[in-house]
Structures are given as structure tokens and as C-alpha cells.
Amino acid sequence: MSEFLLLRRVPAARLQRVTIQESSPFPQDAAQAGIQDSRALAAMHSRRNTFRTWDLPREAMSKIPREWRIQTGLTQQVPGDLAPFVEWFNKQPEARERFRWALRDSLDELLDGQRTGRWAYQHLTKTEKTYLGTAVEVNLTKEFDIANGEDLDWSIAGLDIDCKFSKDLGGWEIPMEMYLCADHGKRGGHTNHAAVVTWMNDDTSEWAAGIVRITDERLRWKKELDANGDRVRAYNRDNKRKLSDRAKSEVYWLWGGLQTDLPTNLLRHLDPEARERILTASLPRRPSSGQQRLNQLFREVQDRIVGRQTVLTVGQQDDSPKRARGAREHLRPEGIVVLGHQGSHPHAARALELPVPIKGEWISTRLVPVSRDDARPKFSLDGQFWARACGNEPTNPAPDLPDSRKIDGPMD
Amino acid sequence: MSEFLLLRRVPAARLQRVTIQESSPFPQDAAQAGIQDSRALAAMHSRRNTFRTWDLPREAMSKIPREWRIQTGLTQQVPGDLAPFVEWFNKQPEARERFRWALRDSLDELLDGQRTGRWAYQHLTKTEKTYLGTAVEVNLTKEFDIANGEDLDWSIAGLDIDCKFSKDLGGWEIPMEMYLCADHGKRGGHTNHAAVVTWMNDDTSEWAAGIVRITDERLRWKKELDANGDRVRAYNRDNKRKLSDRAKSEVYWLWGGLQTDLPTNLLRHLDPEARERILTASLPRRPSSGQQRLNQLFREVQDRIVGRQTVLTVGQQDDSPKRARGAREHLRPEGIVVLGHQGSHPHAARALELPVPIKGEWISTRLVPVSRDDARPKFSLDGQFWARACGNEPTNPAPDLPDSRKIDGPMD
Numbered sequence: 001m002s003e004f005l006l007l008r009r010v011p012a013a014r015l016q017r018v019t020i021q022e023s024s025p026f027p028q029d030a031a032q033a034g035i036q037d038s039r040a041l042a043a044m045h046s047r048r049n050t051f052r053t054w055d056l057p058r059e060a061m062s063k064i065p066r067e068w069r070i071q072t073g074l075t076q077q078v079p080g081d082l083a084p085f086v087e088w089f090n091k092q093p094e095a096r097e098r099f100r101w102a103l104r105d106s107l108d109e110l111l112d113g114q115r116t117g118r119w120a121y122q123h124l125t126k127t128e129k130t131y132l133g134t135a136v137e138v139n140l141t142k143e144f145d146i147a148n149g150e151d152l153d154w155s156i157a158g159l160d161i162d163c164k165f166s167k168d169l170g171g172w173e174i175p176m177e178m179y180l181c182a183d184h185g186k187r188g189g190h191t192n193h194a195a196v197v198t199w200m201n202d203d204t205s206e207w208a209a210g211i212v213r214i215t216d217e218r219l220r221w222k223k224e225l226d227a228n229g230d231r232v233r234a235y236n237r238d239n240k241r242k243l244s245d246r247a248k249s250e251v252y253w254l255w256g257g258l259q260t261d262l263p264t265n266l267l268r269h270l271d272p273e274a275r276e277r278i279l280t281a282s283l284p285r286r287p288s289s290g291q292q293r294l295n296q297l298f299r300e301v302q303d304r305i306v307g308r309q310t311v312l313t314v315g316q317q318d319d320s321p322k323r324a325r326g327a328r329e330h331l332r333p334e335g336i337v338v339l340g341h342q343g344s345h346p347h348a349a350r351a352l353e354l355p356v357p358i359k360g361e362w363i364s365t366r367l368v369p370v371s372r373d374d375a376r377p378k379f380s381l382d383g384q385f386w387a388r389a390c391g392n393e394p395t396n397p398a399p400d401l402p403d404s405r406k407i408d409g410p411m412d
Numbered sequence: 413m414s415e416f417l418l419l420r421r422v423p424a425a426r427l428q429r430v431t432i433q434e435s436s437p438f439p440q441d442a443a444q445a446g447i448q449d450s451r452a453l454a455a456m457h458s459r460r461n462t463f464r465t466w467d468l469p470r471e472a473m474s475k476i477p478r479e480w481r482i483q484t485g486l487t488q489q490v491p492g493d494l495a496p497f498v499e500w501f502n503k504q505p506e507a508r509e510r511f512r513w514a515l516r517d518s519l520d521e522l523l524d525g526q527r528t529g530r531w532a533y534q535h536l537t538k539t540e541k542t543y544l545g546t547a548v549e550v551n552l553t554k555e556f557d558i559a560n561g562e563d564l565d566w567s568i569a570g571l572d573i574d575c576k577f578s579k580d581l582g583g584w585e586i587p588m589e590m591y592l593c594a595d596h597g598k599r600g601g602h603t604n605h606a607a608v609v610t611w612m613n614d615d616t617s618e619w620a621a622g623i624v625r626i627t628d629e630r631l632r633w634k635k636e637l638d639a640n641g642d643r644v645r646a647y648n649r650d651n652k653r654k655l656s657d658r659a660k661s662e663v664y665w666l667w668g669g670l671q672t673d674l675p676t677n678l679l680r681h682l683d684p685e686a687r688e689r690i691l692t693a694s695l696p697r698r699p700s701s702g703q704q705r706l707n708q709l710f711r712e713v714q715d716r717i718v719g720r721q722t723v724l725t726v727g728q729q730d731d732s733p734k735r736a737r738g739a740r741e742h743l744r745p746e747g748i749v750v751l752g753h754q755g756s757h758p759h760a761a762r763a764l765e766l767p768v769p770i771k772g773e774w775i776s777t778r779l780v781p782v783s784r785d786d787a788r789p790k791f792s793l794d795g796q797f798w799a800r801a802c803g804n805e806p807t808n809p810a811p812d813l814p815d816s817r818k819i820d821g822p823m824d
Contacts, residue, residue, distance in 0.1 A: 035767040037676050037717040042509040043770055046555060097454040116554070125553065127565065131546050134539055141537065142528075143458060153539065187649070237599070238650050264449050305449040318733075318772065355447040358455055360730070 053279050056272055057122030061167055062201035067245035068170035070208060074257035082211050082252050084157035085194060089254055092144055096255050102143045103200045103207055104263040106135040113313025114320065117279075119267035121167070121202050133165035136198060151177065152193055161211075162195045169208070170248065172197045173240035179214045183233075197243075197251065205262040205269070210251040218247035266301065266310045274300040278314060290315040294323045295330045298338050298364035303388070308360035324362055331364070335389065337398045338364045344402045351379040352388055365389075367398045465691050468684055469534030473579055474613035479657035480582035482620060486669035494623050494664050496569035497606060501666055504556055508667050514555045515612045515619055516675040518547040525725025526732065529691075531679035533579070533614050545577035548610060563589065564605055573623075574607045581620070582660065584609045585652035591626045595645075604628075609655075609663065617674040617681070622663040630659035678713065678722045686712040690726060702727040706735045707742045710750050710776040715800070720772035736774055743776070747801065749810045750776045756814045763791040764800055780805045 035041075078086045089095050110128050111118045118124070121132075137153060140146065140163060149160035164172040178195065181188045192215045200207035212218070219241040220234040235241055243251075267275060281296035282288040293314045297306065312320050328338040339345040341359045349356045349363060357363050366389040370378055376387035381399050447453075490498045501507050522540050523530045530536070533544075549565060552558065552575060561572035576584040590607065593600045604627045612619035624630070631653040632646035647653055655663075679687060693708035694700040705726045709718065724732045740750040751757040753771045761768045761775060769775050778801040782790055788799035793811050 035717065036673050037678070037719065038767055038770060038773055039513055039675075039719070040768070040770045041506050042513040045505045046510060046513075093457045094453050098457060101451055101454040101458075125550065126560070127546050127549055127553075131543055134543050137539055138537065141539075148537075261448050263451075266449075305447065307449065307451070321730075355450055356452070358450060358452045361450055 052117050054118055054120065054123050056275075057120050059122060060201075061121045061203045062199070063168040063171065064201075065168075065170055065245070068248055070169070070248075070253060070257045072256060072258045072260065074253055076252055078252055079213070079250075081213055082194060084159060085161060085196075085211050086252060086254070088157045095144075096259075098143050099140070099209060099254075100207060100259065100262055102139040103136060103198065104265075106132060106139045107200070107202060107265075108309045109139075110135055111313070113309060114316060114318075117313060117316050119265065119313055129167075132167065136165040137163040140196075140198075151190060154196075160193055162193060163198070164195050165198045167199065167201070169199050169201075170243060170245070171199075173236065173238070173242060174214055174219055175238075175240050179216055179219070181216045181233075200262050202262065202265050202268060205260065205264055207259045207262045208253060208257065209255070209259075210253045212243070212247065212251040214243075218244055218250060220244050263307070266304075266306060267313060270301070290317045290320060291323050291326055291330070294320065294327045298324075298327045298331055298336060298362070299334070302336070302364050302366060303354060304363065305355050305357060306362045306364070311362070321360075327364075332398045332400065335366045335368065335395045335398045336364050337367055337401060338362055339401070348379055348401055351377060353377040354388075366395075368393045368396055464529050466530055466532065466535050469532050471534060472613075473533045473615045474611070475580040475583065476613075477580075477582055477657070480660055482581070482660075482665060482669045484668060484670045484672065486665055488664055490664055491625070491662075493625055494606060496571060497573060497608075497623050498664060498666070500569045507556075508671075510555050511552070511621060511666075512619060512671065512674055514551040515548060515610065516677075518544060518551045519612070519614060519677075520721045521551075522547055523725070525721060526728060526730075529725060529728050531677065531725055541579075544579065548577040549575040552608075552610075563602060566608075572605055574605060575610070576607050577610045579611070579613070581611050581613075582655060582657070583611075585648065585650070585654060586626055586631055587650075587652050591628055591631070593628045593645075612674055614674065614677050614680060617672065617676055619671045619674045620665060620669065621667070621671075622665045624655070624659065624663040626655075630656055630662060632656050675719070678716075678718060679725060682713070702729045702732060703735050703738055703742070706732065706739045710736075710739045710743055710748060710774070711746070714748070714776050714778060715766060716775065717767050717769060718774045718776070723774070733772075739776075744810045744812065747778045747780065747807045747810045748776050749779055749813060750774055751813070760791055760813055763789060765789040766800075777801075778807075779810045780808055 092098070107121060110124055110132060111120075113119060116123075121129070124132075141154070147155045149155040149162075152160040152162040154161050154163060162178055164174070166172045172195070174195070176184050176187050177189045178193045179189050180192050192213055194211055194213050196209060196211055198207070198209045216233075221244070222232040222234045224232070226232050233241060267278075270278075278293055278296045278300055280288050281292040283292060293316075294311065297310070297314050308321065311324050314320070315323050317323070324338065325340070331338060337348070339349050339354070339357060340362055341357050346356045352365065354363055354365060367386045368389040370376065370385045370387045372385055374385065374387055376390075378385045378387040380386070381401070384399070386399060504510070519533060522536055522544060523532075525531060528535075533541070536544075553566070559567045561567040561574075564572040564574040566573050566575060574590060576586070578584045584607070586607070588596050588599050589601045590605045591601050592604050604625055606623055606625050608621060608623055610619070610621045628645075633656070634644040634646045636644070638644050645653060679690075682690075690705055690708045690712055692700050693704040695704060705728075706723065709722070709726050720733065723736050726732070727735050729735070736750065737752070743750060749760070751761050751766070751769060752774055753769050758768045764777065766775055766777060779798045780801040782788065782797045782799045784797055786797065786799055788802075790797045790799040792798070793813070796811070798811060
């Protein structure tokens, strides 16, 4: 142990909370203490990072009016005026994959599980919910590197188009500047613009994206006529209107309509008792700890991909991915391996016929030693074969899989 | 090296990009490949995490109309109706510290430097800029654990109050539901509500927070009267109105008015050439790397706190804090120590009379060996004294400061 000696005493008040004196109108604080750019004083009292748990929501995230129900696998004609947009999306590599992850990430960013522990849309505040549409637009813009439009959010294939999100299918709110209307004068749009309309429902892992040309006729009108017998436009408080129910048939749905594979919100869809065991995991007579919660996560959730977001939410601390690696050591005596993206891990996942994790993904599984002629998918390490355990096969400590990149003799 | 052998060949297509067949109306993808919850396919094409650099903005972040200029150190009478709110803020421990960090964090979250490399408000898209107010409200709500109001955002001291942010001093937009107005009928508020009005300018590190009771009179009216000679309310497109210039004197400013210590946006305020050297740092004939950029950061920015946000933005990768620790090894031969929050580091910082980093903060400084009777603040390690280098003292490799928690004989 090195000898370490401090030679100057520093006033003890330097980092302590300074008492506010009645005689001073303004509190002493970090600026006066010379640590203006340190979070030290704020961090002592911040409630932003307190660990807490959340309940399973009782109300649904999405409304799906009967008139707006859509099917999977639709084959629609592409309307000529929408063809440039549809072709553009079709040309983007893995567009559907990137679209569904942009939706997933938008909700996850708002949930901010690492700091808040939240894992469902319904845990958001009213104000945060209103921002989900913006987050979706921002992430799609980045994901597909879409340029700004002249008048609208985006320019796609050289044409202006807006991006609209609603958690309710058919609930998109269309502002005046998107369409021509004799009555709006200068406040209206230059032309009838197109919109990308998107929707997701994390309760059912469904989502959809469509393209529609907005017109005055395709938006809502009130049921009652005015005193002169004329139709009246149905505006909300912000002078926006929703699509009329009949306009549904004018929407061209990308990728055949209803999509059923929003990346799974693992904690949201977990068995409630398993979720409870994970989120309250602790050592005997100790408060819940991030490491114990992550150990329990990889005990309860086996043979499927666990993403970074789930790990951050369960850990609720800055270095949760490190704790995921820690779980590897803790679970080995129980026969469980936690495979990541490095070294022999992807090879092992592939050999076991499990999904293969990439960076920021993990998959755990329980292994048992098997004989060379065992029929299961297996791999060998130092002459011993290993396969995934079936049901009640007895526990056997799992092998320490090399996570350096050098492996002898992988056959793939 | 262990022997590692895979016994089952897995179809090679499993993780490769699947070609979209003309005959199939919908692309094969992750769902079909059995890796629905892996980001593998999306990650191959995502443009969201590409490293890029940004220019110093030419336009200002904030407008400060002459009528809304405010001073520091004001001593105002607290209006009786606002006293419960003011007292509540005064009762919160370190409220001013937590308020300024909530503002800082709100802008930093939107900048999302880790993923985008952005370091100035002006780098945000139009849509993101509109969200800054929401982010501020969300963070203040979490920071002070404020309950929802009956009609408005917040309930403070049992009373409804709204939170309004504007990047322009005096630019807050007030909706109808906040005040009484004979002309609004049902669309108006139940009463004249109070608002917390907040502002920040990252160009000048200034900010302010005030409390004001909203009334119809205190909001803007048009200069021109209508045909009947009546005054006309000045609404924007969303039926919101700003405070009139005269209403400025009705605002009670928390903490004495203008605050000049928004936590420094380090990259924004750095010498442009130093910033350029940091953000383009690379090994000879190699592309810029996160490790090289962080090494350069701690070379250029010495003797002041470097926060997590700066490290994430400079690193632009998931494990930037690890690279900050890596910089420690790289810079030791140059005599530079990078002090963190663990082990002997805070003690060393205190002994050297530097600000003391907490978790997620670092401070670098160049050390030289000195004699026992050197007058500078110093510490000793294994019998050698060390102090901060003055100007051109010759380079000497820095000591390896123990970062375990066990240290012999710190005197504080």
C-alpha cells in the first residue's frame, strides 16, 4: 500500500452544505465555493435518481376506433402522387427494421428507465406523453438522415412531407398549413401536402406507418350544420383537425398495414410475479441492489435477447452494463451463462441455436454437460460438451466462456 | 487458450441481410429470422450514431428585449399571493443549485451529445428546440418531486401553478386556461393562476426564474384598436399570449433576479482552436478516435471540472467514461493526472486546492515533483512530494495515484 499524505488542510466547509444565513439575502453556494461547474451540492438533494418501482398500468395505451382497424399483409395500389415517397422508403436498406427500432427507442428515451425505473408508456407524465410524437419525428429524421422540407418537417424525394405520430390509430392532428382551404387565406398551406402517419401500441407490440395526402375534404367536419346549413370544420383548440373515418381508405400503408413486431418491451410484457422478483431482488436483509436485480433478470429471462434498455431500467444506475457482466460471475455456479457480443459468446449462442446478441444485447441460458452423442445443439470447450438444460436436469456450474476474441477452431 | 468447438452449423443467412425478393410483397426480416428483439439488422444501417463535428453557432440563442433586462441581487417585496410559492422554493434544500442543474441537464439531454456530437442549442432541429420547455418542466418536476396540479402542471404548497420556459427573456407563451377573461367563456381559466417563468441563455451562462400571477391585463394587447375603438388581445396562432412589457415589474424573481452561473457548457465556451484539436484528435494517419479525443480533452482542459456530458459528447460512444479512465494511463507520461471521484483522487484534488470531482466528474492537472519545503499546495506519495506544475516546468511522468479506497494517512 502506498503512503499517501496530504499536506494542506482545506477548510472543511468547502464541500459541505452551507447553511443559509438569515442576514444574507442570497444563499452561499457552489459559485461562491469555487466549484461552480461541479454538481456536488445539487447531487446531495436531487430526487431525480432515486430508485423506485412502478405498477402495471390498468388503462390501455392506445385507442383503436372500429373505423381505423387495419389488417396485416394488405396489398394496396400505390396512388401515383404518393409513389415517390413509397419508392424512397422501399429503397432504404432495412427500412422496416430501422423504423420499428426508431419507434421503440423514442418511447424508451422518454421512459428514461436508467434514471426513473419506468417501463410503460402509462408511467409518463401528461407533458411527456405529448412529446412522444416529437421524439418519433426526431429519431426517424436521424435514422434515415432526412433533410428539412421547405414548409414542412421533411423533404423526401425532393418533396415536402410532414411526420405525424399518434398513440391512437387514426388520431393524427393536422394543422392548417398542411392543406389548401378557401377559408383559411394566408394561414393555410400552399398546397395539399402528404404526411407520414405513424402509430404504435406498446401494450400489444403493434405499430403501423402510412402515407396519405391531406385535403380539406379528408379531414373532419362537425355533424351539425351551421345556421346557414353549411358544413363546419371540426377543429381542436389548436386549430388542428383529425382525418375523417372515410379517409382511412386513402392511406397507403407501408409494409402491408398492421405490423405486429414492435421490439418487445421486455419488462412490460413479463409475468408480473417474475417482474416483481427482479425489481425487488436483494441479498437477505439488505436493500435491493442493481447487481442483485440484474442477477435475477438473467435468472428469470432465459433464451431470449435482453436489450440495453432493459438492463438500464433494471439496474437504475450509470454502470448497469458492467453489472450485466457481473451477473455472469454470479450466475455461473447456478449453471447459467450470460452471453454478450464478444469473443466466443456469439459463437456459443449460434451453436446453441439461440438468437445471437450484438453490442448492447445479452442472452442467458442454463447449460448442462452432455456426452458427445447428445442430440441437442451443443458446443465443446476443453473437451467437454455443453447443451441447454432441459427442464429439471440437475444444476451444474457453467463453464467460463472465453470472452477474448481468440478462440480455437470455431467451425462457422 | 481453451479449445472451443461448435458442433452444429447454423444457416449462414441467420444474421446476414436478407435480400428482398421481387416475388415477396413484404421483406424477410428479423421477425422471420427469429431475432425479433435483436437490433442486429437495424444496426447495420442506422445513421443515428455516426461521428460528426459541428460548427460554432453564428446566431444568438436568446433574445433579451430591452424592456425585459434584469439585474442581479434585486431585493423585491414578495407579493402576498405569491408568498406560498416563494416560501416553498426557499424551503427546498439547495434549491438554486438543483434548479440550475435541471436547466443544464434539460438542454444537455436534448443535445444528446453521446449520440450526435452536438454541443450548442443552435445545433438542435426546429422541432427539438420547441421541446426544450417540456424538458425543463419534466426535469424540474422530477428534481423537486412536484405533484400534478388540479388544472395546471404543478401543485405547489397546495396551489395550482404552471411552469413556463422560454429561451427569450419575457417570451413565455400563456394559454387561455391560465387566466380569467370575460370573452373566453368556457375556454378560459377558473381563476388567475400563477406561473413559474424560467429562462436560460447558454451563450452567456445566464439564467433566471421568477413567479408571476397571470391576468388578462398583464398579457399583450395589440397596438391598434378595433373598429369599435376597443382594445384587441394579441394572440399567436395557438391562442396564446405573451406577458406585456409592463408586467415585468409584477414578476417576483427568485434568488435576486439574473443568475450568472448556468453550469458551464464546456465545449461551447472553449477556445475554438482547442475545441477543434480535441474533436479531431487522432493518431498519425488514423481516423479520429474516442480515446484520442478524450486524451486531448484532458490535455487542453486542466484545473477545472469536466462533467460526464462533456466526456460523452467528446467520446461519442457508449463507454466514454471508460475512455476517461483510459486517458489517465495515456497522459501519465506527460505528467498529467486525471482525477476522478474514487480512492485517493478526491484527497489529491483537495490537497492541490482544486475543485473536488464527484461521480461523473473529472479534473486533470499537470504535476511536478517538488521538495518538502516548496510553498505550493502539495501531497506526498511514497515519500515524494507533488504539486501542480507552473507554466514551463519540465515534463516529468506523473505518479500512479491509488484509486482503491484504502489510503494511508490522509490528514483530512
